[in-house]
Amino acid sequence: MNHRVNRVMCELTIPVAATALVGACNWLITTRVLVVNVLGEDCLTFAAAKGLPTRSILLRYVMRNTWLPQITALGITLGAVINGNVLVERLFRYPGIGNLLVDAILTKDVNTAQGIVLLLIFLVLTLNLIIDLCLPLIDPRVKYIR
Numbered sequence: 001m002n003h004r005v006n007r008v009m010c011e012l013t014i015p016v017a018a019t020a021l022v023g024a025c026n027w028l029i030t031t032r033v034l035v036v037n038v039l040g041e042d043c044l045t046f047a048a049a050k051g052l053p054t055r056s057i058l059l060r061y062v063m064r065n066t067w068l069p070q071i072t073a074l075g076i077t078l079g080a081v082i083n084g085n086v087l088v089e090r091l092f093r094y095p096g097i098g099n100l101l102v103d104a105i106l107t108k109d110v111n112t113a114q115g116i117v118l119l120l121i122f123l124v125l126t127l128n129l130i131i132d133l134c135l136p137l138i139d140p141r142v143k144y145i146r
Contacts, residue, residue, distance in 0.1 A: 079124035
């Protein structure tokens, strides 16, 4: 039993690492770009002139202004990761919905391909809706009702 668990863990490690690494690197690069843009704002100069510690400035001002677009981009990144699994599943011969989609396309099974694409679209849209509805909980400046 233990040998079987170790084998499954080894077979899952590379596909999961490949998928997670792409999403995490994309997210970190965009975070860096947003932080560099925020660092040039006047409110940071004012906060430093007030004598606030650098850590406090980073957490209160810089990260507060970068979290909102990053959380919105998280929905898009999750969609790309979900749809990128089609390639990962095919590359590593891992049985999943992505591999089934490629097989349906190769055998010209239009109904199965359309069903899988519709399911993936619904999943990505649902994730984006949940993230958009959670934005007011993260930042009270975001309001949907006037």
